[in-house]
Amino acid sequence: MNPFATHFDSLEEFADRVSEVLQCPITIEDANHRLIAYSTHEHYTDPARTATIINRRVPEKVINSLWREGVIPKLLSNSEPIRVEMISEVGLGNRIAISIWKNKEVLGFIWAIEMEQTWTEEQFELLKQAAKAAKNLLLQLQIRKHKKEERIQEFFWKLLTGHFSSHNDIIQQCHVLNIPVYPFSSVVIFHFKQEIQPQVERQIDYLLKTTQQLAVPLYTIDHHRLTLLAAPKSNANAQADIKRFLRSFIAQMNERFRIEVTDGAFGSIYECYTKIEKSYKEAQTVLNMKRAFSHDLGNVQSYQELGMYQFFDLLLEKKRDGDFYNETLEKLKQYDNRHHASLVKTIETFLDHDSNVNETAKALNIHPNTLAYRLKRIAEIGEIDLHDMNQKVKLYIDVKLAKYEASH
Amino acid sequence: MNPFATHFDSLEEFADRVSEVLQCPITIEDANHRLIAYSTHEHYTDPARTATIINRRVPEKVINSLWREGVIPKLLSNSEPIRVEMISEVGLGNRIAISIWKNKEVLGFIWAIEMEQTWTEEQFELLKQAAKAAKNLLLQLQIRKHKKEERIQEFFWKLLTGHFSSHNDIIQQCHVLNIPVYPFSSVVIFHFKQEIQPQVERQIDYLLKTTQQLAVPLYTIDHHRLTLLAAPKSNANAQADIKRFLRSFIAQMNERFRIEVTDGAFGSIYECYTKIEKSYKEAQTVLNMKRAFSHDLGNVQSYQELGMYQFFDLLLEKKRDGDFYNETLEKLKQYDNRHHASLVKTIETFLDHDSNVNETAKALNIHPNTLAYRLKRIAEIGEIDLHDMNQKVKLYIDVKLAKYEASH
DNA sequence: ATTAATTTTGTGGATTTCCACAAAATCATG
DNA sequence: CATGATTTTGTGGAAATCCACAAAATTAAT
Numbered sequence: 052m053n054p055f056a057t058h059f060d061s062l063e064e065f066a067d068r069v070s071e072v073l074q075c076p077i078t079i080e081d082a083n084h085r086l087i088a089y090s091t092h093e094h095y096t097d098p099a100r101t102a103t104i105i106n107r108r109v110p111e112k113v114i115n116s117l118w119r120e121g122v123i124p125k126l127l128s129n130s131e132p133i134r135v136e137m138i139s140e141v142g143l144g145n146r147i148a149i150s151i152w153k154n155k156e157v158l159g160f161i162w163a164i165e166m167e168q169t170w171t172e173e174q175f176e177l178l179k180q181a182a183k184a185a186k187n188l189l190l191q192l193q194i195r196k197h198k199k200e201e202r203i204q205e206f207f208w209k210l211l212t213g214h215f216s217s218h219n220d221i222i223q224q225c226h227v228l229n230i231p232v233y234p235f236s237s238v239v240i241f242h243f244k245q246e247i248q249p250q251v252e253r254q255i256d257y258l259l260k261t262t263q264q265l266a267v268p269l270y271t272i273d274h275h276r277l278t279l280l281a282a283p284k285s286n287a288n289a290q291a292d293i294k295r296f297l298r299s300f301i302a303q304m305n306e307r308f309r310i311e312v313t314d315g316a317f318g319s320i321y322e323c324y325t326k327i328e329k330s331y332k333e334a335q336t337v338l339n340m341k342r343a344f345s346h347d348l349g350n351v352q353s354y355q356e357l358g359m360y361q362f363f364d365l366l367l368e369k370k371r372d373g374d375f376y377n378e379t380l381e382k383l384k385q386y387d388n389r390h391h392a393s394l395v396k397t398i399e400t401f402l403d404h405d406s407n408v409n410e411t412a413k414a415l416n417i418h419p420n421t422l423a424y425r426l427k428r429i430a431e432i433g434e435i436d437l438h439d440m441n442q443k444v445k446l447y448i449d450v451k452l453a454k455y456e457a458s459h
Numbered sequence: 460m461n462p463f464a465t466h467f468d469s470l471e472e473f474a475d476r477v478s479e480v481l482q483c484p485i486t487i488e489d490a491n492h493r494l495i496a497y498s499t500h501e502h503y504t505d506p507a508r509t510a511t512i513i514n515r516r517v518p519e520k521v522i523n524s525l526w527r528e529g530v531i532p533k534l535l536s537n538s539e540p541i542r543v544e545m546i547s548e549v550g551l552g553n554r555i556a557i558s559i560w561k562n563k564e565v566l567g568f569i570w571a572i573e574m575e576q577t578w579t580e581e582q583f584e585l586l587k588q589a590a591k592a593a594k595n596l597l598l599q600l601q602i603r604k605h606k607k608e609e610r611i612q613e614f615f616w617k618l619l620t621g622h623f624s625s626h627n628d629i630i631q632q633c634h635v636l637n638i639p640v641y642p643f644s645s646v647v648i649f650h651f652k653q654e655i656q657p658q659v660e661r662q663i664d665y666l667l668k669t670t671q672q673l674a675v676p677l678y679t680i681d682h683h684r685l686t687l688l689a690a691p692k693s694n695a696n697a698q699a700d701i702k703r704f705l706r707s708f709i710a711q712m713n714e715r716f717r718i719e720v721t722d723g724a725f726g727s728i729y730e731c732y733t734k735i736e737k738s739y740k741e742a743q744t745v746l747n748m749k750r751a752f753s754h755d756l757g758n759v760q761s762y763q764e765l766g767m768y769q770f771f772d773l774l775l776e777k778k779r780d781g782d783f784y785n786e787t788l789e790k791l792k793q794y795d796n797r798h799h800a801s802l803v804k805t806i807e808t809f810l811d812h813d814s815n816v817n818e819t820a821k822a823l824n825i826h827p828n829t830l831a832y833r834l835k836r837i838a839e840i841g842e843i844d845l846h847d848m849n850q851k852v853k854l855y856i857d858v859k860l861a862k863y864e865a866s867h
Numbered sequence: 868a869t870t871a872a873t874t875t876t877g878t879g880g881a882t883t884t885c886c887a888c889a890a891a892a893t894c895a896t897g
Numbered sequence: 898c899a900t901g902a903t904t905t906t907g908t909g910g911a912a913a914t915c916c917a918c919a920a921a922a923t924t925a926a927t
Contacts, residue, residue, distance in 0.1 A: 290786075319784070329781075347849065358853035361783045362774060373737075375769045376727065378698075390894085390903090405846045406814070408884070418906050423885080425904085438813045441755070444852050445766035798873090798924085816914070826876050831915080833874085868927100875922065884913065892905065897898105 054177070055184035062088035062188055069161070069181045073174055076100065078162040079185060082253065083260030084109040087159060087192070097164060098142030111263040113141045118307060126150040127157055132178045134165070147175075149182045151189055156253070158189040203228050207269040211238065211278065213328030221324040231268050233282030235289055237320040238330040240338055241277040241300065244311040254308045264296045278334075280327065281317065289320045290353060297352055314341060318354045330354075336364065343458045344451070347403070359448060363455055370452055377449040379433035379442070386432050394432065395450065397425045402447045406437070462585070463592035470496035470596055477589045481582055483574050484508065487593060489567040490661070491668030492517040495600070505572060506550030519671040521549045526715060534558040535565055540586045542573070555583075557590045559597055564661070566597040611636050615677040619646065619686065621736030629732040639676050641690030643697055645728040646738040648746060649685040649708065652719040662716045672704045686742075688735065689725065697728045698761060705760055722749060726762045738762075744772065751866045752859070755811070767856060771863055778860055785857040787841035787850070794840050802840065803858065805833045810855045814845070 054072050059065040062079060070077040070090030077090040078100055086107045089100075103109045116138050117123045125133055132149040145165040151158045161182055206228060208214075215221050225232050247255070252272055259267045259279065270279035281296065283289040297315040304310045318333030319326075333354035340360045341348045351357060369375065383394045397415065401422070404410040408426075412419040426437060435442050462480050467473040470487060478485040478498030485498040486508055494515045497508075511517045524546050525531045533541055540557040553573040559566045569590055614636060616622075623629050633640050655663070660680055667675045667687065678687035689704065691697035705723040712718045726741030727734075741762035748768045749756045759765060777783065791802045805823065809830070812818040816834075820827040834845060843850050 355786050358847075358849035359856065360849070361853070362770075362777065365773060365777060366770060369770065369773060378763050392904090402848050405848050405851075407846075419884090420886095420907075421905050424906095428904090438815075439766075440810050440813050440855060441766035441768070443813075444855060445769070447848060447852060448767065800874090827914090828877075828916095829875050832876095836874090870927085871925085873922100873924070875920100877920080878918090880916090882913100882915070884911105886909100886911085888908090890905100890907075892903100894901100894903070896900090896902100 053180050053184075055181055059188065062192075063091075065185065065188055066090045067092065069163075069178075070094070072177055072181075073163055075166050076164045078103060079159060080109060080162070081159040081189070081192075082157050083257050084114055084160075085260060087189070095164070095166065097144035099144070100162075100164065102142070108263075109261070110141070111261060113138075113143060114261050116141045116143070122148065124307075126160060130179070130182065132175050132182075134170075147178060149178050151182050151185045153186055153190060153193075158186065158193065161185060199228070203230065203269065204271055206230075207271050207280070210269070210280075210324065210327045211271075211331045213325075216325060218323050218325050225268075231266065232324075233266055233268065235286050235320050235322055236268075236280050236282045236324070236327065236330070237289070237293060237317050238327060238334045239279050239281045239293065239297065239315065239317040240331075240334045241279075241297075241312050242314040242338060243275045243277065244313050246274055247272050247277065251308070251310055254304070254310065258300060258303055258307075262296065262300070264299065265292055275313075278331070283320065286320070290355065293317050293320075294352055314338060316341065316352055316354075336361070339364075343455050347451070360451075363452060366448070366452055367456055367459065370456060375449070377445065379435045379446055380449045380453065383429060383433050394425060394429050397422070398429050398433075398446065399450045401426065402443060402450070406443070461588055461592075463589055467596065470593075470600075471499075473593065473596055474498045475500065477569070477571075477586075478502070480585055480589075481571055484572045486511060486570040487567060488517060488570070489597070489600070490565050491665050492522055492568075493668060495567060495597070503572070503574065505552035507552070508570075508572065510550070516671075517669070518549070519669065521546075521551060522669050524549045524551070530556065532715075534568060538587075538590065540583050540590075542578075555586060557586050559590050559593045561594055561598060561601075566594060566601060569593060607636065611638065611677065612679055614638075615679050615688070618677070618688075618732065618735045619679075619739045621733075624733060626731050626733050633676075639674065640732075641674055641676065643694055643728050643730055644676075644688050644690045644732070644735065644738070645697070645701060645725045646735060646742045647687050647689045647701065647705065647723065647725040648739075648742045649687075649705075649720050650722040650746060651683045651685065652721050654682055655680050655685065659716070659718055662712070662718065666708060666711055666715075670704065670708070672707065673700055683721075686739070691728065694728075698763065701725050701728075702760055722746060724749065724760055724762075744769070747772075751863050755859070768859075771860065774856070774860055775864055775867065778864060783857070785853065787843045787854055788857045788861065791837060791841050802833060802837050805830070806837050806841075806854065807858045809834065810851060810858070814851070 055065070055068065059068070066077050066079055066088040067090050070092050076092065076094040076096050078086065079088045080103075081087050086103055086109075089104055099110065099113050103113075114123070117135075120135075120138065122133070122135050126148055127150065130150055130152050132147055135143070135146040135148055137143060137145050147163040147165055147170060149161050151160065161178065163178065206224060210221065215224075222232055243251075255270075255272065255277055259270055265284060266282040267279050268282060270277060272278075281293055283292040285292075297317070301312040301315055304312050316334050316337035318330030318337070321327070321330055337351065337354055337357055340357055340363065341351065344360065348357070348360065354361065380395070383398065386392055387394055400414050401411045404414060408419050408422055412422045415422065429435065430437050433446075435446060437443065463473070463476065467476065474485050474487055474496040475498050478500050484500065484502040484504050486494065487496045488511075489495050494511055494517075497512055507518065507521050511521075522531070525543075528543075528546065530541070530543050534556060535558065538558055538560050540555055543551070543554040543556055545551060545553050555571040555573055555578060557569050559568065569586065571586065614632060618629065623632075630640055651659075663678075663680065663685055667678055673692060674690040675687050676690060678685060680686075689701055691700040693700075705725070709720040709723055712720050724742050724745035726738030726745070729735070729738055745759065745762055745765055748765055748771065749759060752768065756765070756768065762769065788803070791806065794800055795802055805819075808822050809819045812822060816827050816830055820830045823830065837843065838845050841854075843854060845851065
């Protein structure tokens with residue numbers, strides 16, 4: 052009765068059997084669109100399938116199209132086979148697809164290419180049986196993977212916390228754990244609005260496994276945070292690549308799964324794996340600073356872009372020791388208190404806007420001349436020369452530092 | 460024969476005796492123009508003398524006049540009495556003055572006011588005898604002072620190196636050593652071109668004791684450096700007061716004694732005596748930074764004015780750890796090397812001149828449009844927004860820091 | 868040596884900034 | 898609440914900055 056009720060030695064054998072029964076090419080993917088097995092009978096194959104087999108994963112643009120078309124959401128919501136119309140822009144022919152379920156979780160997909168004739172009810176029924184049969188085969192894979200996962204997680208945390216001191220040791224360890232090694236990497240942290248629940252983890256895993264903007268050899272989740280190692284393809288536009296990845300990850304989490312990612316940040320890009328710890332700390336610094344200076348650092352994602360805020364932790368420490376007290380700032384604060392004025396706010400905004408009078412006036416909703424007058428007063432009261440870069444830098448840092456101190 | 464060849468219980472008694480013999484008011488000062496004794500017979504007294512007695516020191520403007528008139532140089536060069544013409548601007552009447560010598564050192568001065576009749580040869584002779592007699596009396600004072608000096612020196616070094624942790628302990632110690640206590644103080648360091656020789660020490664002592672711009676309760680000399688505690692009169696213009704003192708000290712050392720003081724600097728002004736250590740470190744930092752950034756910090760004397768350079772030591776340390784590597788700066792350096800251009804110099808000068816195109820162009824001897832072009836290139840190559848204060852600050856600091864690192 | 872790319876300098880005009888002055892509004896204080 | 902001091906806003910013109918374009922000079926690379 053059921054043509055798949057026998058033992059299969061491998062998934063490949065299974066794929067071939069399904070292909071034989073249904074008389075069409077078959078591809079089996081895991082939940083992250085990685086290729087698990089494919090049939091090898093001689094049949095017509097569309098370009099999307101060829102690419103998938105060569106790369107051992109579904110090309111990202113194909114995945115994106117399938118999301119846009121609503122195919123994947125449908126597959127994730129029920130276990131019925133569906134017909135997928137050709138999407139010629141990405142080389143996808145007419146297909147039939149079905150998801151493979153274990154309890155309420157999707158383990159993977161079976162794709163069949165629809166040949167000349169449209170499918171009969173019987174064929175659909177057979178495919179459903181195949182999906183059921185695939186479940187057990189896939190489960191074994193899952194379990195194997197799961198055990199390995201834990202060791203990998205531990206390894207990643209060791210990397211993040213600077214447990215290893217030799218690059219070569221790390222590389223060797225990667226080989227043992229079968230973690231791919233890349234020449235450049237940077238630590239990325241995403242902060243989620245809600246604590247990350249197990250079902251969200253699957254969606255994160257999905258996005259990370261499917262993205263092709265960069266490789267994500269390692270990631271870990273705890274509480275609100277997703278921390279991952281990102282390996283950009285080239286060194287040339289590495290920064291830009293990671294930035295793009297951040298943007299699209301946040302957008303996709305939101306669009307596809309309605310999961311809000313509050314913030315994302317990444318550290319410098321290093322070649323040596325021992326620097327992962329540093330990159331991790333940098334990424335954390337970026338997040339901390341963004342929290343303290345959301346207004347100033349709204350568009351900042353990388354440690355490089357943090358600019359002077361890079362050394363705020365360090366400076367705050369010294370400031371706490373009572374070092375660099377700023378006479379100018381104190382005088383301005385004093386004046387503000389005594390006359391409930393807002394010279395500090397004024398100078399801060401002025402410096403925020405690169406000493407541009409008009410922009411600053413607009414930002415403060417005051418007449419440019421008013422600003423000019425205030426600046427004259429600031430120069431007098433604070434005994435500062437507003438055309439002296441050194442003095443301005445010191446004041447700017449001290450103003451921001453005072454805010455930072457207040458927020459800590 | 461010699462009317463002074465008896466024992467005197469005190470210098471006051473001596474002064475009265477001289478006054479009696481010469482029939483005129485007598486004032487005795489030490490080498491630093493501090494009042495040591497004065498006669499109390501009823502005689503006419505000029506305003507300068509009154510002021511001297513009230514303040515227990517010769518008013519600074521009087522000292523300055525006497526220097527300008529060449530009186531004091533003459534007194535310091537030989538032991539003959541000289542006639543000093545009236546200087547009415549400073550309330551000085553006609554005087555006769557003589558210096559008191561021990562070996563080749565001047566211990567002090569005797570001043571006599573010339574009454575109606577001009578002095579006879581005999582009177583001059585008597586004054587010379589008085590000066591000789593004063594020597595022994597003054598010597599006792601010197602010796603007493605000298606022993607105390609050593610303990611005071613040690614105490615000062617303890618203050619500078621943070622040996623005490625309680626303000627009250629320090630104050631008490633000051634009382635024991637008879638060191639006056641002031642509400643505000645700051646550590647000042649002068650760097651001399653030549654190593655400071657013993658005879659120069661006397662001249663330093665002289666200047667410090669006679670200055671009235673501020674009090675100098677403690678000072679110490681080693682090698683090229685004079686380190687002192689400066690107590691400004693009021694808190695209001697304390698900074699300005701100390702700055703004026705620095706300027707005039709350096710000028711006077713040069714004008715009066717032809718001694719070159721290369722540099723002077725001072726730390727923050729603190730109320731608590733335990734902060735003297737900090738002020739000392741700050742003053743040292745100022746000197747160090749001025750050496751490294753002579754071009755940028757030519758006019759800087761105080762820690763406050765150091766601005767962002769205040770935290771360069773700290774930053775350099777971190778930089779050495781490989782933290783904050785600046786992508787922009789590296790790219791510009793790279794470009795400079797590859798094309799022997801001078802983008803780094805250009806941006807540095809630009810920022811030095813507060814982002815003013817015209818000034819910068821002038822400083823670099825290039826056409827303003829050339830500068831504009833270079834800035835456009837810098838923005839492109841360094842991927843920096845030259846209207847973003849944060850980025851500019853970071854770059855500015857990194858440029859200067861790179862220089863600092865190179866110089867260390 | 869030639870060519871292409873890059874850099875420097877020049878010109879003119881639109882725009883913005885800077886300043887001085889004055890009037891109006893607001894604030895502080897007795 | 899009256900008064901003077903301080904702050905805000907308005908106006909107009911001189912000065913500067915910015916920008917686009919083009920020519921000249923320099924440099925790099927074949």
